[in-house]
Amino acid sequence: MHSSTHAKTPLFGALCVIAGLITQEQLNACLLLQTHAYPHLSLGNVLIRCGYVSKADIVRILRHQSELMQELRQSAEPVSLPKSDMLALILWPYEDAPLRAELTLAGVAVSFAPTLEIFIAAQGNLQPEVLLIDPEMVDEFNPFPRNSQVPLIMVPSAARGEPDQPLPTWLSTSLGLAINRARSSRATQHTHAIEQQLTFELQMVAGMCMRISTAPTPSEAIHQLMVLIRDRFSVEAGTLFRYERSADCLIFDIAFGTHQELLEHTAMPSDQGIAGWVIQHGESVIIPDVQRDARFNPLYDQHTGFQTRSIICVPLWAGGKPWGVIQLINKLGEDFTAIDLMVLRGIASIGYLGKALEQYDAGLHAVS
Numbered sequence: 001m002h003s004s005t006h007a008k009t010p011l012f013g014a015l016c017v018i019a020g021l022i023t024q025e026q027l028n029a030c031l032l033l034q035t036h037a038y039p040h041l042s043l044g045n046v047l048i049r050c051g052y053v054s055k056a057d058i059v060r061i062l063r064h065q066s067e068l069m070q071e072l073r074q075s076a077e078p079v080s081l082p083k084s085d086m087l088a089l090i091l092w093p094y095e096d097a098p099l100r101a102e103l104t105l106a107g108v109a110v111s112f113a114p115t116l117e118i119f120i121a122a123q124g125n126l127q128p129e130v131l132l133i134d135p136e137m138v139d140e141f142n143p144f145p146r147n148s149q150v151p152l153i154m155v156p157s158a159a160r161g162e163p164d165q166p167l168p169t170w171l172s173t174s175l176g177l178a179i180n181r182a183r184s185s186r187a188t189q190h191t192h193a194i195e196q197q198l199t200f201e202l203q204m205v206a207g208m209c210m211r212i213s214t215a216p217t218p219s220e221a222i223h224q225l226m227v228l229i230r231d232r233f234s235v236e237a238g239t240l241f242r243y244e245r246s247a248d249c250l251i252f253d254i255a256f257g258t259h260q261e262l263l264e265h266t267a268m269p270s271d272q273g274i275a276g277w278v279i280q281h282g283e284s285v286i287i288p289d290v291q292r293d294a295r296f297n298p299l300y301d302q303h304t305g306f307q308t309r310s311i312i313c314v315p316l317w318a319g320g321k322p323w324g325v326i327q328l329i330n331k332l333g334e335d336f337t338a339i340d341l342m343v344l345r346g347i348a349s350i351g352y353l354g355k356a357l358e359q360y361d362a363g364l365h366a367v368s
Helices: 011-018 024-036 041-048 057-074 097-105 117-128 169-213 218-233 273-281 299-304 337-350 351-368
Strands: 085-093 108-113 131-132 153-155 234-246 247-259 267-269 285-287 311-318 320-329
Touching: 011 024, 011 041, 011 057, 011 131, 011 273, 011 285, 041 057, 041 153, 041 247, 041 337, 057 097, 057 285, 085 117, 085 169, 085 234, 085 311, 097 108, 131 169, 218 234, 218 247, 218 337, 234 273, 247 273, 247 320, 267 273, 273 285, 273 320, 285 337, 320 337
Parallel strands: 085 108, 085 131, 131 153
Antiparallel strands: 234 247, 234 320, 247 267, 285 311, 311 320
């Protein structure tokens, strides 16, 4: 029989030939036999039925096939597979390539556990969001503690089908439902966490309002504001810029952090830096990496030796006109978030603060 009989040779069959288990002619004969006599059997079972290979040979070739596919995936050019956003932990007697492929296409990373002990230990370390178990590998149903929110699929590995064949439709459907449930549960938890954080932030802003409104003087109210902001946001440095209209410049009115004594009461043109852009446009900004932003002015870092990495900046309004800018630098331990911006904008829009700013500004000009 000629090798041209089958234009497409399956990878599994090719590996059997390369391993010396069968010849190309024997492979062609088995493929023909599979097509006409045993279409319901996998190629591996046909080879066993013909006496060419043993079950141990099949397991060895399947493992080799899985390793080869993994190497090819790692060395191939990036493709448009969905980014993994969750993890499935699978208690399975062997690493199943079709099962991994199905989950990977659904955006799920996979970790196989060959024993119950490894599976139980991995739950705590990996915190998977989908569990798939071969019940034949446990002594009783669900004999270990787990999060009830994590979808659990019980699938005997023998009922899955042949290891070298695509997943049965029923299993693909079950996996899809479990993954959708896990994603929905996570979205609900995320929404609840955001609601709790927003409630906390609103309570914090309300407390700020009370403390600012009870300050004895406008100057004390402004200083109290910056102290509260410093404590709330945990940043390396911060500045309240006052906009001086007559000179069209921004004054470092109140600064905290390192080198603050070098900056307080100094001035810069209102068309320079992030703060200048904010006062000119009346818009708030979050900049996670100032080195990539053309608006950033490195002059003050060069002057003080301080290194600015990230900035959040909001305009201050009083009497319907821009009064100044609050700028915070380098949040400790993490990046500035959209909630940080929302809270800082909320603080900047406090009605009493606007009145205090006007009175404070009027007092400064009266003294000068």
